[in-house]
Amino acid sequence: MSAPGQPHVLPCGDAAVTVEFGREIAAAVNALALDARLTGIPGVLEAGSTYRSLPVVYDPDALDYVARKTALIGRAGERGP
């Protein structure tokens, strides 16, 4: 597959999203998933872990979906230490 670009944020109901870096197992995709720092955003309760995407559970009372999506895309593009 081509080099992964901007992550996709997909809805998982009213209180979670999946930040998807790719749909395949690939080193470049996995590196992004491993490096992403998605906790510490206000309203984010918990982030899970898979090879190629990160489920993120949030409090819908704290911020709505659109604001959440924008914050997550911004954060997901940053690389961890």
Next chain:
Amino acid sequence: MTTVVVRHCGPMTGLQDFGRFGWQRYGVATSGAMDGLALAAANILVDNPPGTAAIEFVLFGGEFVLEGGSGRVALAGAPAALSVDGQLERAMTSLTLRDGQTLTLGAAQAGVYMYLAVSGGFAVEPQLGSLSLHRRARIGGLAGRPLLAGDRLPLHYAHALGGEELGLDPLSLEPDAPIRVVLGPQDDYFTAAGLDTFLSTSYRVSAEADRMGYRLSGERIEHALGYNIVSDGIVAGSVQVPGTGEPIVMMADRQTTGGYPKIATVASADLRILAHRRPGATVRFQSVDIGEAQGLARASAEVLASLSSRAKPRGSGLPGNEELLALNLAGSAVDAFEPGS
């Protein structure tokens, strides 16, 4: 020490609070009460914080003896016959048990999950921050397993606190309501016909339905891109569609990742409604957008937050007006002031 002793109980009876959060990235399931609102109601009636661990019953009740002191308890959730030393008592009302009294709970008459809260809570050590039992992982609860005859559950309080007994109106189980879902995250893995099948036909809860997930039976949902994906996160209410084409709704004890595409996610407000559908019960899905589902979530959070202000003293022991109306005692009475009404 004041202790609840288990004389007998159904095979899936266990402690549950609101769940075990912060460990999903290590593969640890959240667990937690299948009906969080009922758990909260039972706790509010005995003056506990709403997420205090209580005994969760699955279809079957049990019998318990209080030893070493007195204690205040309350039952909420699915309706069932409740008695103390053989005398019938009401659910959704706090009850004070004296040392040596026996509480007997019958099977659920409708719905599935019942919660017995004890004032002050159980003095049981949490695991990873929660008392919630995950049976398959053998974590939480008492010794990581469901309750068994002879088990002893110590209480934090030696004696029941005084004050009037509190009551709340019953919680609706909405047995016929559609289950609202938000489409995605992998709705693009299904054909338009498949999405239409999912939203326009009725499913039934199969015999394979437990705290982990509810496997439904009904018309096959057509996949467009195959039925395997690289494993992706699973959240409460994820609707996976495996190769059989029949949906599986993931519940409290779900695994943290899964490899089937997810056509939709059940609105968090409707998870407890789905949880109370028994094997054989009908499930219809209705698509809502995220904003609407978040509005439902806020409304249910408000209902939960309002429980403590809605709990009213029920000191007399007599049925309240609403209960009398429900009995329809006055169904054939005549209004003397308005003849003919």
